[in-house]
Amino acid sequence: MSDPVLTLEGVAKSFGANQVLANVGFRIGQGEVVGLLGPNGCGKSTLLNLVSGIFAPDAGTVVFNGEDITGRSMDRIARKGLVRTFQLPSMPRRMTVAELLYGAAARRAGFRSLFRREVDDRAEVDALLDDLALSHVRHLPAASLSGGQKKLLSIALALRASPEMICLDEPTAGVHPNLRQHMIGLLRRINAARITLLIVEHDMHFIRELCSRCVVMDRGAVIADCRPSELTSNEQVVEAYLGNARQKRAMA
Numbered sequence: 001m002s003d004p005v006l007t008l009e010g011v012a013k014s015f016g017a018n019q020v021l022a023n024v025g026f027r028i029g030q031g032e033v034v035g036l037l038g039p040n041g042c043g044k045s046t047l048l049n050l051v052s053g054i055f056a057p058d059a060g061t062v063v064f065n066g067e068d069i070t071g072r073s074m075d076r077i078a079r080k081g082l083v084r085t086f087q088l089p090s091m092p093r094r095m096t097v098a099e100l101l102y103g104a105a106a107r108r109a110g111f112r113s114l115f116r117r118e119v120d121d122r123a124e125v126d127a128l129l130d131d132l133a134l135s136h137v138r139h140l141p142a143a144s145l146s147g148g149q150k151k152l153l154s155i156a157l158a159l160r161a162s163p164e165m166i167c168l169d170e171p172t173a174g175v176h177p178n179l180r181q182h183m184i185g186l187l188r189r190i191n192a193a194r195i196t197l198l199i200v201e202h203d204m205h206f207i208r209e210l211c212s213r214c215v216v217m218d219r220g221a222v223i224a225d226c227r228p229s230e231l232t233s234n235e236q237v238v239e240a241y242l243g244n245a246r247q248k249r250a251m252a
């Protein structure tokens with residue numbers, strides 16, 4: 001593995017009596033594309049929430065680029081270069097798609113930079129909108145977009161923060177199959193720009209096409225760390241999915 005960009009050690013989280021994560025640890029190298037898999041409710045989104053600063057873990061450490069970011073706020077973590085997208089992104093009603101994208105660049109550069117000309121980089125926003133097939137909705141309120149368009153917009157917003165790493169929470173859920181293929185190409189291009197990706201996803205085709213490695217969780221713990229091609233021969237992984245026939249079929 002290249003130098004680790006993200007290192008988790010002994011991460012634990014409970015909500016009341018419900019222990020959702022216990023002693024989770026793994027590393028992600030610079031430039032890797034890693035799938036984070038596991039049955040519904042095993043704690044994948046919660047892990048992304050802890051990494052990106054939405055919640056603080058009860059125990060353990062999260063180190064990003066050699067710096068301990070455990071329990072830091074989402075904004076501070078985003079300014080360090082680690083951002084996330086959401087499974088069901090909610091978007092503001094009063095801002096258009098383009099306005100949101102102009103504002104998002106200030107996140108890492110600092111809000112004062114909003115008033116500097118260089119942040120107002122129309123060409124970059126135009127290129128992003130074009131790449132994500134969102135040019136025709138640029139003047140619409142962001143909240144009025146379809147579910148799939150909101151997913152694409154949330155990737156664009158993540159990119160505007162000049163990230164070194166993006167955590168994506170189910171980027172293809174609710175997205176048309178044609179758009180999924182487009183998204184694979186887009187994420188490959190993003191990764192080619194040396195942006196590390198951690199992707200929570202149930203679509204195994206998507207995982208196989210994109211990821212060089214998978215971390216698999218079950219009931220709040222990591223049960224496998226392997227190549228996508230090794231998933232179906234891993235007994236623990238197959239066992240974890242056995243209770244859910246739909247997910248088992250999805251792995252085939």
Ligand SMILES: Nc1ncnc2c1ncn2[C@@H]1O[C@H](COP(=O)(O)OP(=O)(O)OP(=O)(O)O)[C@@H](O)[C@H]1O
Pocket residue numbers: 015018020038039040041042043044045046047
């Ligand atoms: N804010 C919260 N308050 C209380 N419980 C929570 C909270 N967030 C998550 N949980 C619980 O943590 C458990 C894991 O949820 P999480 O969303 O992390 O699973 P997941 O692996 O992402 O599932 P899925 O694949 O279905 O999205 C669930 O039992 C959920 O109810």
